[in-house]
Structure formats: structure tokens, C-alpha cells
Amino acid sequence: MRILIVGGGTGGTILANNLARRLSAEIRNHKVRITMLSASDKHMYQPGLLYVAFGQMTPDQLYRDQRSLLESSIDFHVDPVKEFHLDENNVVTASGKKHEYDIIVIATGSRIAPEQIPGMAEGAETFYTEESAVKLFKRLREIEEGTVAVVVGVPHKCPIAPVELVFSLHDYFKARGIRDKIKIKYHYPIGRIHTIKNVATWAKPEFDRMGIEYETLFNVKEVDAENQVVRSEEDTETPYDLLIAIPPHTGMDVIQENNLGVGGWIPTDRFKLTMKDHDNVYVLGDTTNLPVSKTGSAAHFEAEVVAENIASIIKIGTPVRDYDGKVYCFIETGHDSATYAMFDYQNPPDLKPSSKPMHWFKMSYNQMYWTSVRGLL
């Protein structure tokens, strides 16, 4: 049985290691082979980028060699897929090599697409790449007074990121002693301050307490970098001194180029996590079109389900588990407090009061992540 995993992010790596553990005997007896194809030999802990933007972590702390995170029995290649031939059970990589498979898992992730909004790439700061997070940190260090505006594009990775950003901005300027000289204005595209109703209900009084201004129903139309104004589809505008954007995200180009899904999101069965009409094609993490958050934790829980099902198909001929839509998100509510949101298809999140121990739990997880992707946690 040849299992091919396309993508070496959180979902792909957890899946590969989990499978290698479950199928160690079969791999040793050459009955199963696991191959991973990735675009990079490095693995980045993406949630750490927000800490880089506030000077709490340095970029080098976010990386590990991908090979070092994988079980030695996994055949790993830095050779991204260019062509998917799902009807012939093979893919062709950038180097021109053809890889055949019996089961394929597509976990190629997503990317920011600031180019979808005129002026955003030039006029707004962000923190979704190493370079942009470092640049934002430098801008935050420079600013002494004025308006810091936060705008949110859709869809975007990590639904909690906009509110975490605002809480962190508040604490950061407070620590610098200039909070009273900085106006923080938050803009959100729907009629409340967060897409998850319970998060919105919980965050609103927090915003009020911190003196954060907010404008809902603000869908970013364009950024006028020259005049430092951001305009909405709803015909409102906000002048700014520093604009921070959560840019819209899109699936990877290779998914669209191969017609696997509109916008780079692959139509996926919400319980089985298989691609629509393809029982031997599994989809993980950001790459799915599921109505769950695009976060590492969703990819993690999905990977566990897919690993268990692939292993059970090999051992007993049938899958055994369904994905219940579980997502677990830490929410940093400042520089020394945090809470969390856990939810699934059936149950909305029930947010607890923030606390320092939860913040330390999050700080711990920033390190324990490497244990997690190795398939131990």
C-alpha cells in the first residue's frame, strides 16, 4: 500500500508521523510505504508570527528542519507537486518525477492574497510571513501617536487572530506608556465584531473596557496608501497612521490550476474528510472547504482522524472514525493573560475568563508544538 502525503505543514506532518507509528510493523515488512512531498525543507510554527510582531519571539525560534520532525521510516522529498492525476492515481512533481499511490492525502495549506484588495499590499502591514511580522514590529516600535487601524479580509486563517492582535496592541502601547496617544480602531466585515457569536459576545465588553473603537460591516474595498485612508464596500472610510491587515487568504495555486476546487479549497466530506467523489483522496487542514476554522488545531484533529482511518483500512478494510469538527484555539487577551475557545460542528465555544495560567499554557504549547507535530501529543 503506497500512501502519498502532499504538504509538510501541521496537518501533513502529524498525519505522516501518526501513520508511521500505527503502521510501523507493516512498514518494516515492506507492506506499506509512506511518502511525503513538500515545498520546503523547513517547518514553520505559524502562530509564533504574532509574537514576532510584538518582539516576544525571534524568527529563528519558529523553524525546525522538516526531516528532523519526521519518523525515519517516512520517505521525504522536497519536491512540490505540480500535476494531480487523481483518475490515474499519480502526481507529477516540479522535478518531473511521477509518484504513484493507492491513497493520497492533500494538505497543501493556504496563502495570503493581499493582491485581491487594491492597495493592501503596498499600504498595510501584516504578520502572516516572517518578513512582514518583523516589518510590523519595527513599525510598532516607531509609532508614537495617531490611529492604528485593523482591517480584516475574508476568508482568513486563524479566526481568533484579529481579536488577539487588538488585545496585543492595547497591551503593547500600554507598556510603552503611549496608549493614551494611540487610537486603536477595529473593522470587521459582518454585523458583529467576530464571526463566532460567542467570541463576539465575550470580546465586546473587553473592547469597551480597553477603549477600542470598532466598526462592523466594513468590507475592505481599497487601501489608499498615499493618503493613508482605507475605504469599505459600504462607502465608509477610516484615515490611519498605521494600517494592519488580516489579508484575505486563498488556497494554493496548484489546487486551482488542477481544477481540484474553487479558490483552492477542495470540496471535502465533513465527516470522512475524503474529497468529493474520490474515496482514496483525503483532504486536510486549510485545503478543505469545510465550515471550520482554518487553524493548526483543526488540521491536527483532522489528521488524527485520517490517520486512524487509513490505518484501519489497511488493518481491517474499513474506516472507523468520523471528524466531529473539533477546533481548539488559544486566545491571547494581552501580554500576560489568555483564554481558549473549543468548539465543534454541534457545540459553540463557551469562553472562560482569561487568566495568567492559560497564558502560560499557551507559552508552553509554543514549545510543545514540536512534540505535537512529531505525533506524540
Added chain:
Amino acid sequence: MTAENETPLDTMSTDDLKGLIEIANLVGAARDAMSDEIVTRMSGVMSEGLHLLDRLTRNEGLMQLLQVLDRPDSQNLLIALSEAIHVSSQEIAAAPPAKGGITCLLRVARDPGTLEGIRFLASLGQHMSHSLREQHRHGCEPAYK
């Protein structure tokens, strides 16, 4: 007050409450002493430690070696080995540099200790080759479907 209305606090003695306050103070002191850096360092060590432990405990060769070393006869061998390392290091440090040549080699080869050592290494090599051949034979069974 009826038993139904009693809260856990009502049933506690002064000593119990004092004990709880002491524990709360201890937790508070530990919390105040902690910092993000400490939490990060401790978690980093724990993360790498878990990884190392996992690799060691899933390493079949190492586990087999530990089982073998646990036997009494292996213990004797280990003791002999450690003594041999100790004595040899002293002898070599004290001995004049070897002159080399065939005569010198013959003199070493005639030594009974050297012959015992060669016999031990030969036996080790013989059994290791046998085990490797067996593993290779079993490992080459069914290929991919």
C-alpha cells in the same frame, strides 16, 4: 443551619482553612516567581525530553541491548570491560611508544591475553554475522503489493 444548607466551608475546621490558605499562598508565590521565559524554557526542555524518551523507548535495537545488558552474565562482561578499559588506559600511558615491525607484532601475537582477546572478537563477529543474515532474510519478505 440544616445539613442541606451546609457548604463545604461550614464543615471545615480552622486548621483545615489554615492549611488551604498555606497552599493558596504557595501557589501564589510560585505564580509570582514564574515568568514567560521560565515557562518557555521548561516547556522546551520537556518537549525535547519527551521526544528523546520516545525515540529511545521505540528503538528496538536499544531495548534489546538493554535486555541483554540486564542479564547477570552481561553484567560480568560489563564489569570486566570497564576494568579492562581502566587497566589498559594506565598500561598504555605508562608503556614506551611501540617500535613497530614484524618482531614487535609477533611478540604481541604470542601473548596469551592477546589470543584470548582475538578469540572473543572472533566469536562476537561470528554471532553478529549470523544475526544480521537472519534479520536480512526476514526483512526481505513480501514487497509492496
